[in-house]
Amino acid sequence: GAVVSQHPSRVICKSGTSVKIECRSLDFQATTMFWYRQFPKQSLMLMATSNEGSKATYEQGVEKDKFLINHASLTLSTLTVTSAHPEDSSFYICSAREHGDTEAFFGQGTRLTVV
């Protein structure tokens, strides 16, 4: 299947700093990318959906100014957690889809720890 690369896999940062997570589709062009957050032993919570070249659509309750999403090309989307706090510590996962009626491919996830 297609490959989606998410980087970094783990990151530890200090409170108040910003962290950028990259999501790349390696062998296909992703018109849509999705960002999720997952707490231990819970399901994935959709944070936002982004289409290449347009602003991301955020789910209710997700702070746009805190979780900045950029989808500048058909193969790259980034999630920046700004002014991170310990409560932002979580597992963040991206996925990418070529067309609206096809399956999505997921990155390996990023474990963020804010200390």
Added chain:
Amino acid sequence: SQQGEEDPQALSIQEGENATMNCSYKTSINNLQWYRQNSGRGLVHLILIRSNEREKHSGRLRVTLDTSKKSSSLLITASRAADTASYFCATEKLVFGKGTKLTVNP
């Protein structure tokens, strides 16, 4: 709600047995997808069934779709210990429910 809801939440079986998981959804769909997640990893796509299909097979996996009941089922035949994972269904909106945690005991 745009998400799929899986049932049961947990399932424990012996190796070699079949495992059946169910999914219900509330909106009209173009397709329904099943994914697997091993602990601490991203999701892996298993199978996609379109709204005009009733059944689809892929190896040991069999998926059915009943759009009149807004439900789908995933059957894993001759289960293996390596099938131990959480399984999720999703419509094309890719909003996920709580999943079914499957444990296959050797």
